[in-house]
Amino acid sequence: MRTFHFEKEKYGFELKMDLHRFETNPNVFFEESPHTTDFFEIFIFEKAKGHINLNGHSLNIEENSLFFISPYQKKSCKIELFDIKGFHLVFQNDFLSSFFDDKLFVYRLQYFYNSKYPQYLQLTKNEYHKIQFALDEIISEIANFQNDSLHIIRSLLYFYLSKLNRLFSKHYKISDKTHGSSAVYRFKEMLELNIRKFHSVDEYCKLLNISRQHLNKVIKVYFGCTSKEIIHFRLLQEIKMELRYSNKTISEIADALNFSEANNLTRFFNRLEGTTPSMYRLNYQNDSNLS
Known part of the structure; x- marks a missing residue:
């Protein structure tokens, strides 16, 4: 089975996260044969057709739907590349955990390492547009990288992941606490x-x-x-x-x-x-x- 590895030097400097729009090059992001990665992924579909098999769940792609994949989880994708719209977010754990000095950060998020519920969420149009702002800003910071860009990207990513945790927890009626016991x-x-x-x-x-x-x-x-x-x-x-x-x-x-x-x-x-x-x-x- 193929394993995709994170490329932290692709921009000529170390960056342990990346974010792309599907519209720019969708072929990079999808693989029909079963595969895995050594990093965290979130597929954010504003518009697409197809389905993803993730951790034993065969999940249809709907408008404004998200898929959360932890490192080394197996998946395969069957997605039509025509007229696709959305984002692909990837990051390594220490991009945030080292900055916040919290090695348990990703374990605080309900949609990662959760085997009880499908790692899937569909948003309303209003919810999607709210989080889209953070994604657009992250892409802009990567494209126009400056001395303070890392801090801005981390702040935006923390906001985005935490906001999604609230929405995911509300949907599945589970705790949204990220700083509980x-x-x-x-x-x-x-x-x-x-x-x-x-x-x-x-x-x-x-x-x-x-x-x-x-x-x-x-x-x-x-x-x-x-x-x-x-x-x-x-x-x-x-x-x-x-x-x-x-x-x-x-x-x-x-x-x-x-x-x-x-x-x-x-x-x-x-x-x-x-x-x-x-x-x-x-x-x-x-x-x-x-x-």
Whole structure:
């Protein structure tokens, strides 16, 4: 599977973010075969036709719709390039996290590293036009880069990402807090780092050095469900990605994801997904349903 890498020196100086309009060169941004990136992406479609397969969700593109992609998440695109309009935003985590001295910044945003809800949002025309202002200003700063441009771009990007977090949270009826209990954001980070090894609430409580009761309380407020459910959503997503994009046997996937035996993985998958891993693979391997 192809991995796209961030080009931080493309402008002749280091810039760990980039923003383009689809109208200028849409071929650069879309790939029909399954692929991944080592950076964060947001597709912002003002106007387009097609669909994207992202983390096991096949999502239609609508007017004023956005797609949020975290590093190394798998996706494939089937998009008509004629008469497309919108933006493609990419950035590396430390573009903002180092500036704000907050390595958990991206984990504070509900639309990144969220396996419970689709990483998709449709805006009203009014909402879209409000955030379009920030995007136009960022493009202008990149094109006319000056000594203070980095500060202006970071400020605009922070505004844009935070505004989207409010809209995403409101749409899915979840918490929009970005400075709540640090346990929530550390839990999201630990989940990404350890999901292939640890599947129980107690194991994450140990990593975070907090009680099970406290973790469940803050997770319930933030996600609207229990920490166990969040772990299971994320583990299910990892199994789906293996079934879609690898040729490993069910036993090999079970071993890679630290299940004691293949039957346990099959039971877990069937209970949450309502079908067997083999049937899921038959229907979806390499995004075969993306047509």
